Amino acid sequence: MQGLIFLVVAATSGFAAVRLVTNKNLVHAALYLVVTLMGMAIIFLLLTAEFVAWVQVLIYVGAVIVLLLFGLMLTRAQIGKTALDRQQRWVAGPVALVLFGVTAPVLWRFFDGRTISLDRQSGNTEALGTEIFTKFVLPFEVVSVLLLAALVGAVFLAKKD
């Protein structure tokens, strides 16, 4: 049952991702990104990572998409069709294909037979919180300072004065 849901969501996300990088309408691209990110959130839920799923929805679908849409708006993205790709399309395609062709079989073969256990007890958020604030408190603090630096820097760069 979960396998079936996974396949459906995976196919949708994959399709949306491909449409994102290949279509001409920039706002449509942003909307395809929403589909991909929501698909990811559903898969996280399936894999019993509930907290990460909600953070994904909150931050990615909530803030990141809005930010990107603002970016598109402020840079006067043509809502209609625009010219599609740089000349590099013919290099990028093979590169991506080769990367996939090399990586996917290797990973498939090596991790064959391993399953993801889907029966976790409740209390995922509490365990996660304990883990972050005890074992991983150093990266947590550094990320807080990093967010401050990114905030100050980005506002400084983007403001009109």
Place this chain on the structure above:
Amino acid sequence: MPLNWVLVLTTFLFCVGVYGVLARRNAVIVLMSIEIMLNAVNLNLIAFNGALEGDRLIGQVFALFVIAIAAAELGVGLAIVLLIYRNSFTVSLDEVNLLKW
């Protein structure tokens, strides 16, 4: 659920992201492609977390940090794109090419 199904999806999304970064002209689309790549990494981490024995949640913690940093990077990236747009009225990567060999 078999782990390798998830890994194929991850790799696929990652490679789609790579294509997007290398091929697209609009800087904002390139940023979106980067987000896809980072999501693929997150899925990798969560999937491995589920497949490994033990109760540790290292993969999920790692994924949370990646989400936080991705958001910060996006903020800075969009600020730079806005800056370029304001000064040269284009966000096409083909036209941003003053500095040569």
Place this chain on the structure above:
Amino acid sequence: MDVNFEALLPELLLTLVACGVMTIDLFLPKEKRGLAFPLAFIGVLATLAAVLNLYGQNLTTLDGMFVVDRFAVIFKIIFCVAALLVFAVSQAYLNDDKDVPHGEYYTMMLFSLLGMLTIASSRDLIAIFVALEMISLPAFILAGIRKYDIRSNEAALKFFLFGVLSTALMLFGMSLFYGLTGATNLADISAGLAGRTDIDEVALLAILFLIVGFGFKVSAFPFQWWVPDTYEGAPIPVAAFLSVASKTAGFVGLFQVMFLGLGELADMWRPMFAVIGIVTMTFGNLVAIQQKQIVRLLAYSSIAQAGYMLVPLGVASATDGALNTQIIFSVVAYLLVYAFMETGAFAAATAFGRKTGKYLIEDYAGLFGRSPALAVAMAAFLFSLAGIPPFAGWWAKFVIFKTLIEGDGLVLAVIMALNTVIAMFFYLAVVKKMFVDKSEDTAAIAMPRSLAGAIGIAAIVITVGGFLPNLFGQLAENANFF
């Protein structure tokens, strides 16, 4: 859950300093904006004092995620000293260029420095990743800090895109290692990889992904494309900062992951580094010959220098601890010397450029007649970069040659020797311009004391270090894990 605050003191202090500079700058009136420099400078001095306090100690805290050992302390010292030199150079630059705000500039550098201090002590993939981002994000801002200069914008964009792409690739590699071993702590990863023979394909792939991420930071081929454009478009002190401090931080991360985490797989990554090192140095040197602009010349030269520092990894061993110690020693020694000679060269270029506004090598003609001290200092830096005695750069190259030969890397040593000869072409070309050619302009190059001090100190250090290499040698010897 133990927290050893003494071990964390430098980082805590630096965070306070960075936030302090940022906040105080908010309330300063426009004329007093220059106050950011002394605040930042004194702050870093205080941090350096806190670091020196930890010299010789061996502390682990936060469950093994943050380690203060000799390796970490030596690098923290390098970072602080490099930052102090860059600050001194920046002050002259900022006083000329009204476009760049002092407060934000120093704040970003301080935040980036914080990331560098953290990475030297991080022994966990998550901590290394977060620290690397902490170094990079303020650097992106710094590259684009001249908001109204389109070249600066372009520099920032290219730097940013390359940076995030390589971060994503590196993360993929990190996630694979997590999947293989179930841990992100480097020691646990090493334990998890020990003795396993079935993982070759996946491990190889994961190492490739990882090398991409670090390769970007240390400007290795083929991830070095951002370097010339970014160094040229960004303010010169920022280029110096990136070239010295950021690159060193990349090497720190690389060493920790490769030796502490993936030491077992040395047979796999050794040939990769050998090839990458050779290609990087050759590419850097060959393209540098064609450069007409001093900053681009220094950029390609710094790419080649990164190549010199990567080849020792090409002789690493999975079992021979003594050889690995020698490798780390040689690269740390080179990084110590490199910090001074590279900052010095950029500082001299800044001094020349701010008075004359000219950055072409042609314009350096006859510099010896105009400002003998500056010309001599620049010549010292260039000789040192080229590896010509009696400057410290010669000793640093010698140490690397010695390591390569001890590790059976004769081919690598020969190619590096050839590269050194090729490099002399463009280094000596600049020196010839300064000393032999004549120029019409005869005005001396004046510079503020901070800039002159930075240039002078760097020149003296590499000269003294050339005659007494043991000074550097002893410091470098301290920096090892084994």
